[in-house]
Amino acid sequence: MNFVKSKRKIKMRFPLSHSLRLASSLRTKSNKFQFHHFTTTTTATPELRPDPPPIRVGLTDSAGRGVFATRPIGTGELIHTAKPAVCHPSPNVLHTVCYCCLRRISNPDGSEAQRVSFCSEDCKRRCMEFYNVEMKADWAAFDDYCGTHGLKYPFMVKRLACMVISGVARSDSVDILQPANLTPQMISRMEEEFGLLWNAFRKTLISDEDISFLTKQWYIGVLARIRINAFRIELAAGLYEDLLSSAAASVEAEAAVGHAVYILPSFYNHDCDPNAHIIWIDNADAKLKALRDVDEGEELRICYIDASLDRDARQELLSRGFGFQCNCTRCIHGD
Ligand SMILES: C[S@@+](CC[C@H](N)C(=O)[O-])C[C@H]1O[C@@H](n2cnc3c(N)ncnc32)[C@H](O)[C@@H]1O
Numbered sequence: 154m155n156f157v158k159s160k161r162k163i164k165m166r167f168p169l170s171h172s173l174r175l176a177s178s179l180r181t182k183s184n185k186f187q188f189h190h191f192t193t194t195t196t197a198t199p200e201l202r203p204d205p206p207p208i209r210v211g212l213t214d215s216a217g218r219g220v221f222a223t224r225p226i227g228t229g230e231l232i233h234t235a236k237p238a239v240c241h242p243s244p245n246v247l248h249t250v251c252y253c254c255l256r257r258i259s260n261p262d263g264s265e266a267q268r269v270s271f272c273s274e275d276c277k278r279r280c281m282e283f284y285n286v287e288m289k290a291d292w293a294a295f296d297d298y299c300g301t302h303g304l305k306y307p308f309m310v311k312r313l314a315c316m317v318i319s320g321v322a323r324s325d326s327v328d329i330l331q332p333a334n335l336t337p338q339m340i341s342r343m344e345e346e347f348g349l350l351w352n353a354f355r356k357t358l359i360s361d362e363d364i365s366f367l368t369k370q371w372y373i374g375v376l377a378r379i380r381i382n383a384f385r386i387e388l389a390a391g392l393y394e395d396l397l398s399s400a401a402a403s404v405e406a407e408a409a410v411g412h413a414v415y416i417l418p419s420f421y422n423h424d425c426d427p428n429a430h431i432i433w434i435d436n437a438d439a440k441l442k443a444l445r446d447v448d449e450g451e452e453l454r455i456c457y458i459d460a461s462l463d464r465d466a467r468q469e470l471l472s473r474g475f476g477f478q479c480n481c482t483r484c485i486h487g488d
Pocket residue numbers: 169170171215216217218219330331381382419420421422423424475476477478479480481
């Protein structure tokens with residue numbers, strides 16, 4: 154999902170769906186979804202236990218699962234925060250963005266030879282297990298292929314694979330998200346990428362057992378989910394500097410520090426005149442905020458694209474990128 158600043162002061166997402174079967178395992182008797190396992194927080198209570206976010210995931214009439222307010226939410230209120238299930242910096246900012254949390258680094262300590270930098274000892278420690286796995290393989294062919302074809306999402310699958318091998322993530326950690334419908338051409342490109350990823354791991358001393366999850370189906374399934382659910386991350390804290398130092402035309406292209414997939418934020422549906430938005434301040438930790446007063450029971454929706462585009466352009470982007478026709482009030486009125 155791509156986030157661009159629009160005239161309506163909304164940020165958007167760019168980058169796909171499913172599994173009511175899997176999701177149903179999370180449902181309570183009252184047909185609500187439990188999400189205590191998601192990494193979300195809101196205001197801490199005196200006992201330092203975070204309140205549950207004022208939302209539930211439920212079925213909508215026409216857009217699959219969606220997020221609903223469980224109490225009135227005020228304009229500007231922080232609905233919840235979310236940590237990425239997996240994130241990765243954009244290849245062009247590897248040296249200036251923390252490899253772990255995507256925070257901008259003004260004085261990167263990593264040399265070109267080191268490839269990547271971390272913003273703190275804490276981030277280095279948190280990423281070390283999967284980073285050590287990554288460092289065991291030669292990624293030249295995989296990285297070159299992605300660079301030549303301008304691909305960003307395969308880097309997230311590579312990272313998730315390293316996280317699974319190192320034991321910090323489960324191989325089914327994004328299964329609950331909706332996957333994209335893939336064309337035969339997309340699948341054959343993904344098979345090619347998978348071959349390169351598989352070759353990189355096969356030439357290491359990592360045991361066959363540790364990479365037994367790594368099948369073509371796994372790779373394609375993860376990528377299909379990333380396509381619909383990945384957010385393109387632009388940090389609010391860096392935007393002003395970007396505006397000063399970049400030519401106006403290149404600002405939006407350069408503003409992204411990377412991409413991330415979250416669990417709970419991925420259940421928010423789209424509206425061209427949304428009542429909620431997602432923002433990042435200084436790293437990949439996301440904040441979901443209300444853009445206006447929301448009633449109890451109302452569905453919370455964010456905007457996936459640039460809301461300032463005209464109706465036809467929005468419809469085209471949503472249809473091509475997310476596979477649905479938007480029937481929001483703006484689209485119906487041709488606004
Ligand atoms: C990020 S997911 C949102 C959660 C999704 N509804 C689910 O069940 O997991 C994006 C997908 O939700 C559906 N969707 C989102 N907004 C929609 C809308 N306004 N109208 C119809 N479908 C929508 C589309 O299938 C889209 O590809």
